[in-house]
Amino acid sequence: MNGLQGDPTPDHRVPPAARAxxxxxxxxVAREHYxxxxxxxxRMHEGELTPDExxxxxxxxxxxxxxxxxxxxLITAKLGTPELRRMWLRRIRDHDGDRxxxxxxxxxxxxxxxAGIDRALLLDESGVLPGVxxxxxxxxxxxxxxxxxxxxxxxxxxLSAPDIxxxxxGAFERHYPWIERDGLTYFHDRQGQxxxxxxxxxxxxxxxxxTEADQDRAVAALTFKCEVLWSLLDAVERGGRPPAxxxxxxxx
Ligand SMILES: O=C(O)c1cc(C(=O)O)c2c(n1)C(=O)C(=O)c1cc(C(=O)O)[nH]c1-2
Numbered sequence: 186m187n188g189l190q191g192d193p194t195p196d197h198r199v200p201p202a203a204r205a206x207x208x209x210x211x212x213x214v215a216r217e218h219y220x221x222x223x224x225x226x227x228r229m230h231e232g233e234l235t236p237d238e239x240x241x242x243x244x245x246x247x248x249x250x251x252x253x254x255x256x257x258x259l260i261t262a263k264l265g266t267p268e269l270r271r272m273w274l275r276r277i278r279d280h281d282g283d284r285x286x287x288x289x290x291x292x293x294x295x296x297x298x299x300a301g302i303d304r305a306l307l308l309d310e311s312g313v314l315p316g317v318x319x320x321x322x323x324x325x326x327x328x329x330x331x332x333x334x335x336x337x338x339x340x341x342x343x344l345s346a347p348d349i350x351x352x353x354x355g356a357f358e359r360h361y362p363w364i365e366r367d368g369l370t371y372f373h374d375r376q377g378q379x380x381x382x383x384x385x386x387x388x389x390x391x392x393x394x395x396t397e398a399d400q401d402r403a404v405a406a407l408t409f410k411c412e413v414l415w416s417l418l419d420a421v422e423r424g425g426r427p428p429a430x431x432x433x434x435x436x437x
Contacts, residue, residue, distance in 0.1 A: 189264075189334045189393030199400065204391055207400045211390070211407060215344040218411035221352065225422040230352050232360025236300075238424075239361060243297050244312035245421050250293045252321050254280040256328040256336075263333040272385060279378050289378075292371035299368020316420025324413045331406065334393045338403035339410040340386050346379035 199207070220226055228234055229242070254277045261273045282288025294304045306312065328336040350372045357364055357372075394400045 189389055199395060199397060208391060210404050211341055214404060214407045215341055218408060219345040220414040220418055221349045223415055223418040225418045230356045240300055240302055241424060242421050243300055243302060244307060245314055245317045247293055247307045248313045248317055249321050249417060251290055252325050256325045259328045260336045289371060296368040296371050299365040314420045317417050320413050320417040334399060335402055335406035337386050338390045338406040341383060341407050342410050342414060343379045343383035347376045350376045
């Protein structure tokens with residue numbers, strides 16, 4: 186079944202052998218452009234971040250986390266079959282939970298508390314840096330405006346996510362013992378969710394990209410997403426203070 190694309194004209198159809206090289210192109214981008222190589226993540230994994238830097242990362246990454254189900258709702262609305270929508274709805278439930286007090290967003294709030302950040306501070310977003318806001322908005326709008334194939338391909342950074350979760354858990358346990366262990370549940374849970382999600386999304390993209398032009402668009406989408414994650418960390422690394430809130434009310 187192919188839920189992402191219409192049928193191509195026969196002369197544009199990609200031969201089966203090209204599927205393997207397409208998969209390799211995607212895996213190469215997900216490996217070589219991934220944010221595990223960003224200097225901020227390298228310092229995190231080597232235990233070199235100060236408590237303030239780690240807290241800045243947790244506060245700013247929360248802005249990304251809370252927008253994941255928003256972009257997944259935009260993708261769900263583009264999917265053409267009940268089977269595909271059920272599959273993608275599960276991602277929203279992973280983050281939002283089935284009831285109050287459950288789900289990935291709640292677990293990220295607990296990570297914040299384990300690192301000494303009040304949940305009210307995370308929720309009010311006062312620590313979110315402008316570059317982080319832009320990166321997240323870029324990703325959400327990409328999923329809003331592009332084809333389902335490109336939006337699903339952009340999620341394939343998750344091919345590399347389980348590895349970075351493993352590295353991060355080890356680094357937090359070894360180097361940042363002041364963060365309570367209970368706070369790491371988010372990362373533990375994402376290992377299984379990320380490998381399941383990326384496996385499903387990869388199959389959809391491999392089936393859905395029926396022409397060379399589709400394949401190029403999918404690779405470009407994944408490259409863009411790597412840049413989103415990279416830009417987010419650039420902003421966190423630079424730090425600084427977010428602009429003071431506009432008393433008249435800045436856009437949310
Ligand atoms: O901490 C990370 O390094 C990291 C990376 C990614 C990713 O690779 O996109 C995601 C997550 N975490 C994550 O927690 C998450 O829920 C998630 C969803 C998605 C996505 O694009 O659908 N990526 C990621």
